[in-house]
Amino acid sequence: MKKVILITGASSGMGKETALKLIKEGHTVYGAARRVDQMQELVKAGGHVLELDVTNEKQIVDGVKQIIFEQEKIDVLWNNAGYGLYGAVEDIAIEDARRQFEVNLFGLARVTQEVLPYMRAQKSGTIINTSSMGGKMYTPLGAWYHATKHALEGWSDCLRLELKQFNIDVVILEPGIIATEFADVLYQPMLKNSGSGPYKNLAKSVASSTKEAYEKQGAASPSSVISQVVSRIISSKSPKTRYVKGKMAKPLMFIRKYFGDRLFDKAVMSQVKM
Secondary structure, eight states: OOOEEEEESOSSHHHHHHHHHHHHTTOEEEEEESOGGGGHHHHHHTOEEEEOOTTOHHHHHHHHHHHHHHHSOOOEEEEOOOOOOOSOTTTSOHHHHHHHHIIIIIIHHHHHHHHHHHHHHHTOEEEEEEOOGGGTOOOTTOHHHHHHHHHHHHHHHHHHHHHGGGTEEEEEEEEOBBSSTTTHHHHHHHHHHHSSSTTHHHHHHHHHHHHHHHHSTTTSBOTHHHHHHHHHHHHOSSOOSEEEESBTHHHHHHHHHHSHHHHHHHHHHTTOOO
16 A cells, blocks of 8 residues: 655664655655755655754644645654763763754654644554664663664654554664764764763774774664564554664674663673773
């Protein structure tokens, strides 16, 4: 059954590759992102693009209204936009931390609020929220990023209970290490934030291990593992509440859940060579 799908963060990586896959499968796809110029491939494939910053109220409202005007419904919302703010808690300015929450949680929530009345009216819909294995675990210098993903996990669980009565599914996607731009927007700002102060040795070590994790052959899963699972979620009559996909996600989340804080601390820090 062909569906109308809105994907935020569709200008690169998982969002873009998945959008192209879903267009090819015959769905009506709206890719939304700040960088419209990087989504022209979606247009050529038969999709639609929206300039949409999830922190911009007007763009959110106008974007959803456009989809409803053109398609009269929205069947699937994939909240995929987000980024990682890394650096020591002491070094990160509070205004930067607030923006991390504005994008990763509050912007996502605002897009969801705008879509929900239409899903309720049609008594169906699927909302997919991109969390991370980082929503269930933690790494050094990632306090603000992990805080947003931990918050998103709880927020999504509550939303799932609220929307069950309207036949709307809420699915949490928990990717592991995926070959995307994430590493580039992670370790370079991290060095800018903490690479020259009291946390410089830790920052340089984490930056090096992160770069290696993403660039070493076979160390990261391709974006296609996410596009495949999103396609399955959309086509499922009863999707699971959570999907864990990508390198290191399942083993690290298993250790975190069953072996306790101290052992997990050691496991994480063993990858940091200071």
